[in-house]
Amino acid sequence: xxxxxxxxxxxxxxxxTSVKIECRSLDFQATTMFWYRQFPKQSLMLMATSNEGSKxxxxxxxxxxxxxINHASLTLSTLTVTSAHPEDSSFYICSARRTGGFYExxxxxGTRLTxx
Amino acid sequence: xxxxxQDPGPLSVPExxxxxxxxxxxxxxxxxxxxxxxxxxxxxxxxxxxYSSGNKEDxxxxxxxDKSSKYISLFIRDSQPxxxxxxxxxxxxxxxxxxxxxxxxxxxxx
Numbered sequence: 001x002x003x004x005x006x007x008x009x010x011x012x013x014x015x016x017t018s019v020k021i022e023c024r025s026l027d028f029q030a031t032t033m034f035w036y037r038q039f040p041k042q043s044l045m046l047m048a049t050s051n052e053g054s055k056x057x058x059x060x061x062x063x064x065x066x067x068x069i070n071h072a073s074l075t076l077s078t079l080t081v082t083s084a085h086p087e088d089s090s091f092y093i094c095s096a097r098r099t100g101g102f103y104e105x106x107x108x109x110g111t112r113l114t115x116x
Numbered sequence: 117x118x119x120x121x122q123d124p125g126p127l128s129v130p131e132x133x134x135x136x137x138x139x140x141x142x143x144x145x146x147x148x149x150x151x152x153x154x155x156x157x158x159x160x161x162x163x164x165x166x167y168s169s170g171n172k173e174d175x176x177x178x179x180x181x182d183k184s185s186k187y188i189s190l191f192i193r194d195s196q197p198x199x200x201x202x203x204x205x206x207x208x209x210x211x212x213x214x215x216x217x218x219x220x221x222x223x224x225x226x
Contacts, residue, residue: 002162004159006159032212034212034214042218043204043216043217043218043219044160044204044214044216045216046213046214049212049213059213091157093159093160102165102167102211103148103165103167103208103211103212104150104162104165105150105162105214106162107152107159107160107161107162108159109158109159110157110158110159112157
């Protein structure tokens with residue numbers, strides 16, 4: 001149990017376009033989901049925390065108008081990178097915390113975004 | 117100084133060895149501790165999670181937390197080549213925001 005999926009697994013887009021990444025908890029409900037970013041050979045950095053039905057909470061330095069997060073259901077959160085630029089190229093990973101569970105977070109397989 | 121320090125390795129051991137992975141931290145408010153395993157180009161896989169101090173065992177894995185020393189460990193018994201991966205420690209003060217270590221690369225040689 002506790003499987004999290006992401007779609008797409010990789011995407012290439014042109015500079016100036018927007019890209020949407022989906023994160024789904026497949027076998028549990030997740031009131032809270034998290035979005036992380038990971039650069040090559042670096043660890044994960046939290047971008048934002050989203051709670052179902054509420055606005056996301058962004059970490060300091062993360063542009064909320066650029067990284068739009070929607071958590072409309074207990075099993076789905078989306079991250080939209082708007083007007084993407086090459087510096088947005090990265091590995092984006094979501095995690096989910098089980099509703100009624102303790103504190104452990106289960107991670108998705110990640111989405112590799114390349115902006116050309 | 118980083119909040120969480122973790123030796124990046126690589127740590128190379130022979131198959132069957134006991135592996136010891138460690139992290140130190142500076143924030144005394146951390147009380148939730150987790151260990152993840154990450155293969156190249158994949159998302160992290162949760163291995164162990166503990167709350168506050170103490171030990172926890174699950175199969176070949178044992179997690180230890182010493183809050184007085186701000187030091188956590190993960191032990192892997194009977195290591196296998198399939199254990200070769202990057203191991204990340206992560207911790208939180210409120211159960212929400214996880215602060216990760218840099219990750220230790222482990223290589224188990226057959």
